[in-house]
Amino acid sequence: MPLRRVPLGVADDRLLGGLDLAATLRGGSPVAQQGLLSEADGGVLELAMAERLQPGAAARVAAALDTGEALLERDGLAARLPARFGVVALDEGLEEEAPPGVLTERLGFHLDLSGLSLRDLAQAPLDAAAVAEARRLLPQVAAADEVLSALCATAVALGIASLRAPLQAVAAARAAAALDGRTAVSQEDATLAAALALAPRATRLPPVAPDDEHEEEAEAPEDPPAPPDPPDEQSRDPESDEGEPDLSDKVLEAAAAAIPRGLLEKLRLAGGGPRGAQTSGSAGAAKTAFRRGRPIGVRAGRPGGGQRLNLVETLRTAAPWQPIRRKEGAGPRVEVRAEDFRITRFKQKSETATLFAVDASGSAAFARLAEAKGAVELLLADCYVRRDQVALLAFRGVAAELMLPPTRSLVRAKRALAGLPGGGGTPLAAGIEAATALAVQLRQRGIAPTLVFLTDGQANIARDGQPGRPQARADAEAAAKRLAAAGLTALLVDTSVRPNEKARSLAGLMDALYLPLPQADAKKLNAAVRATLAT
Amino acid sequence: MSTLKTGAGTAASRPARPVFPFPAIVGQEEMKQALLICAVDPGIGGVLVFGDRGTGKSTTIRALAALLPEQTVIVGCPYGCAPEAPQGLCPVCAPEHDTGHKPRSAKVPVPVVDLPLGVTEDRVVGALDLEKALAHGEKAFEPGLLARANRGFLYIDEVNLLEDHIVDLLLDVAASGENLVEREGLSVRHPAKFVLVGSGNPEEGELRPQLLDRFGLSVEVTTPEELDTRIEVVRRRDAFERDPAGFLEVWDKEVAKLRRRIVAARKKLAGVAVPEPAYRRAAQLCIALGTDGLRGELTLVRAARALAALEGKAEVSDEQLRCIAPSALRHRLRRDPLDEAGSGVRVTRALEEVFAA
Numbered sequence: 001m002p003l004r005r006v007p008l009g010v011a012d013d014r015l016l017g018g019l020d021l022a023a024t025l026r027g028g029s030p031v032a033q034q035g036l037l038s039e040a041d042g043g044v045l046e047l048a049m050a051e052r053l054q055p056g057a058a059a060r061v062a063a064a065l066d067t068g069e070a071l072l073e074r075d076g077l078a079a080r081l082p083a084r085f086g087v088v089a090l091d092e093g094l095e096e097e098a099p100p101g102v103l104t105e106r107l108g109f110h111l112d113l114s115g116l117s118l119r120d121l122a123q124a125p126l127d128a129a130a131v132a133e134a135r136r137l138l139p140q141v142a143a144a145d146e147v148l149s150a151l152c153a154t155a156v157a158l159g160i161a162s163l164r165a166p167l168q169a170v171a172a173a174r175a176a177a178a179l180d181g182r183t184a185v186s187q188e189d190a191t192l193a194a195a196l197a198l199a200p201r202a203t204r205l206p207p208v209a210p211d212d213e214h215e216e217e218a219e220a221p222e223d224p225p226a227p228p229d230p231p232d233e234q235s236r237d238p239e240s241d242e243g244e245p246d247l248s249d250k251v252l253e254a255a256a257a258a259i260p261r262g263l264l265e266k267l268r269l270a271g272g273g274p275r276g277a278q279t280s281g282s283a284g285a286a287k288t289a290f291r292r293g294r295p296i297g298v299r300a301g302r303p304g305g306g307q308r309l310n311l312v313e314t315l316r317t318a319a320p321w322q323p324i325r326r327k328e329g330a331g332p333r334v335e336v337r338a339e340d341f342r343i344t345r346f347k348q349k350s351e352t353a354t355l356f357a358v359d360a361s362g363s364a365a366f367a368r369l370a371e372a373k374g375a376v377e378l379l380l381a382d383c384y385v386r387r388d389q390v391a392l393l394a395f396r397g398v399a400a401e402l403m404l405p406p407t408r409s410l411v412r413a414k415r416a417l418a419g420l421p422g423g424g425g426t427p428l429a430a431g432i433e434a435a436t437a438l439a440v441q442l443r444q445r446g447i448a449p450t451l452v453f454l455t456d457g458q459a460n461i462a463r464d465g466q467p468g469r470p471q472a473r474a475d476a477e478a479a480a481k482r483l484a485a486a487g488l489t490a491l492l493v494d495t496s497v498r499p500n501e502k503a504r505s506l507a508g509l510m511d512a513l514y515l516p517l518p519q520a521d522a523k524k525l526n527a528a529v530r531a532t533l534a535t
Numbered sequence: 536m537s538t539l540k541t542g543a544g545t546a547a548s549r550p551a552r553p554v555f556p557f558p559a560i561v562g563q564e565e566m567k568q569a570l571l572i573c574a575v576d577p578g579i580g581g582v583l584v585f586g587d588r589g590t591g592k593s594t595t596i597r598a599l600a601a602l603l604p605e606q607t608v609i610v611g612c613p614y615g616c617a618p619e620a621p622q623g624l625c626p627v628c629a630p631e632h633d634t635g636h637k638p639r640s641a642k643v644p645v646p647v648v649d650l651p652l653g654v655t656e657d658r659v660v661g662a663l664d665l666e667k668a669l670a671h672g673e674k675a676f677e678p679g680l681l682a683r684a685n686r687g688f689l690y691i692d693e694v695n696l697l698e699d700h701i702v703d704l705l706l707d708v709a710a711s712g713e714n715l716v717e718r719e720g721l722s723v724r725h726p727a728k729f730v731l732v733g734s735g736n737p738e739e740g741e742l743r744p745q746l747l748d749r750f751g752l753s754v755e756v757t758t759p760e761e762l763d764t765r766i767e768v769v770r771r772r773d774a775f776e777r778d779p780a781g782f783l784e785v786w787d788k789e790v791a792k793l794r795r796r797i798v799a800a801r802k803k804l805a806g807v808a809v810p811e812p813a814y815r816r817a818a819q820l821c822i823a824l825g826t827d828g829l830r831g832e833l834t835l836v837r838a839a840r841a842l843a844a845l846e847g848k849a850e851v852s853d854e855q856l857r858c859i860a861p862s863a864l865r866h867r868l869r870r871d872p873l874d875e876a877g878s879g880v881r882v883t884r885a886l887e888e889v890f891a892a
Binding site: 012015016019024028029030055056059060062063066067068069071072073074075076077078101102105139142143145148149151152153155156161162163164165166167170171299300320321323324326327339 | 552587588589590591593649650651652653654655656657658659662663664665666668669670672673674677680692693696698700718719736738739758759760762765766768769770772773776777778
């Protein structure tokens with residue numbers, strides 16, 4: 001039985017397969033190289049450190065699990081290879097880390113081995129002959145409607161939304177029956193399946209039945225039994241007293257008893273699903289950029305503009321075409337053309353950018369515009385050290401204007417700042433909106449933005465460009481709320497002569513850090529921005 | 536290591552494993568409806584299915600492949616051209632057509648092509664035929680997945696995890712309906728009209744707006760909450776897995792019935808009238824929702840017409856518009872982070888307003 005181990009950060013040509021270059025050149029005809037997925041056919045695929053597995057790689061494994069086939073469409077090769085395997089994912093993660101949901105969703109059992117030692121595993125409970133016999137029997141094993149209902153009801157009671165869970169539980173129950181040499185799923189099989197396949201995915205405790213028996217049950221998880229143990233006790237227990245309780249209740253009890261201790265606390269803390277829904281989604285955190293970071297593969301493209309040529313991959317790409325190229329013209333021994341060029345793609349945690357939105361209106365800020373500029377200049381220097389991108393946005397008159405699109409050039413930033421004119425109304429809403437839009441745009445490109453507003457908060461131009469303080473204020477507040485809703489990190493520096501409530505409340509609405517400029521010497525301001533960026 | 540044959544021919548367009556029958560899928564009416572509408576009128580531009588895990592997204596889409604009626608193609612054409620109307624673009628059939636020969640034709644299943652994650656560019660658009668290049672030093676074009684999907688469906692599971700450079704390729708082709716290959720000294724242009732079907736889980740990340748826009752209909756799926764429905768899902772799935780052949784036999788009649796309905800709807804489609812008030816309603820809805828551009832109205836009317844054809848109606852009425860509006864419009868709304876209600880709810884709200892008037 002093949003056992004294949006998928007290393008962390010596995011490349012597609014190893015996972016899915018691809019062109020075997022050496023064999024191809026030797027044989028003079030394309031030779032495919034199998035990937036781990038198809039190599040594991042009929043066996044087991046082991047995913048070490050599954051909590052660090054890339055969502056993309058997890059999705060590839062999941063697709064093979066769904067179809068039982070590995071679909072290869074790479075390097076001029078097209079194949080559909082059998083890939084029926086079991087997955088053993090080892091989650092060695094700490095609190096917040098969890099394997100990608102796309103994968104855990106498809107795994108039937110979730111076992112917590114903490115507290116177990118090697119000695120507990122000394123005796124293998126099964127032998128090959130028994131398994132083979134069970135496999136032979138499996139197609140004949142039937143699960144009664146009552147069992148299906150009970151497992152579905154249990155999944156609902158435990159707050160498991162996915163329908164894969166009860167399906168896996170049914171499969172587990174049938175397999176358990178087959179192992180026991182029976183062709184009908186018994187109550188024991190159902191309770192075992194519930195404990196193994198449903199309990200670990202519980203997102204809530206079932207509604208408590210007001211009987212004292214239940215309290216005993218609740219203690220069951222206290223002693224750390226090997227997973228198959230609880231159902232045996234459970235199934236005996238409820239039968240002993242009053243009559244025949246419903247199968248659904250029994251199964252639910254078994255599952256509830258097997259819910260791992262601490263799971264629900266963890267869920268409450270995480271405020272979401274147990275399988276790290278939040279870990280994989282965040283747009284900026286794991287976007288591909290092309291400048292720095294960890295290489296994650298190659299793509300076709302020209303070097304230059306910061307992109308580095310990957311020589312080995314380029315030669316690999318060029319190699320198969322050599323016979324043709326030699327025919328076309330007597331060139332050098334190895335002819336490499338521009339279309340062969342491969343550049344390395346990099347992945348990095350996140351690039352960052354700081355967006356300055358400066359109130360350059362004629363209001364109170366006017367007097368302090370020079371000071372505000374000075375403050376920005378200080379921050380610019382700091383950004384430069386951090387290799388942040390900076391952008392400068394000014395709002396005055398009736399609209400906001402992007403003075404400097406995101407750049408790494410300190411010189412350009414300083415020049416744009418120096419040339420910043422002042423005067424006119426304060427279209428605060430327009431300023432906030434423009435800054436939000438730019439920040440969201442940056443975030444979509446995988447860059448983490450921080451917004452720094454320098455304003456006195458005295459809006460007097462409404463969103464439609466008309467003067468009028470109340471409307472301008474209302475519009476600015478709405479824009480500030482939208483900024484907060486977009487989840488952007490912001491800092492508001494109050495540039496009015498005296499710290500004022502309007503600016504402070506606006507910062508509150510933005511969920512932004514508020515910092516009055518009057519007390520802000522350069523150092524303080526710098527420290528504040530740094531603190532904001534660090535979050 | 537084993538050697539494999541290269542080329543599109545080795546991978547069958549239809550999976551060898553038995554496929555869960557479409558009519559046996561419990562609930563998920565909106566998703567089924569959207570897919571059927573695209574089967575009737577492929578010009579609508581595809582379906583995006585977003586939603587919870589374990590809701591049968593992939594199952595339903597794969598079931599569609601087995602449901603679709605067979606279509607006639609020219610034998611030997613790698614792009615599956617139709618004999619009655621050779622699309623002038625096809626580099627294989629066009630010269631043949633000019634000679635006046637009557638091509639041989641055959642009935643084949645509609646291609647439902649999987650675009651797997653990790654696919655390389657050359658396999659998407661097509662590239663130099665490696666075998667011929669290496670063995671004979673011959674320059675020949677090996678059609679890619681886009682060629683195989685012509686006149687069929689292109690399915691991308693976990694569409695939001697698809698790499699950006701592959702998305703870029705798709706955007707271009709999905710808009711123009713033809714694939715232009717200029718690489719490795721090859722210059723090929725071939726038809727690539729397909730229904731784009733994507734599925735994914737929003738937790739894995741957002742879809743790029745440009746790609747979102749390419750989908751005609753967008754469907755949100757959730758797990759059924761009612762216990763009886765859930766039991767029925769598990770019951771049918773269990774029955775299917777224990778005895779696929781037997782299960783398929785039981786559902787064979789239903790499949791055939793639905794297939795006939797699709798065929799009838801396709802015939803009827805051109806004859807379905809769209810009365811003036813329906814156009815007006817569609818426009819009112821889109822104005823009320825503030826959708827960008829006119830694609831919203833166009834898709835809405837077109838999908839309503841296909842739905843009317845499926846239902847055997849002679850003309851489009853409010854009923855179809857109401858029914859299809861959430862699918863046709865929910866992904867075209869501007870994002871408003873202050874509005875906590877989902878976009879589906881916003882469409883429903885607008886529907887109430889417009890249709891109350």
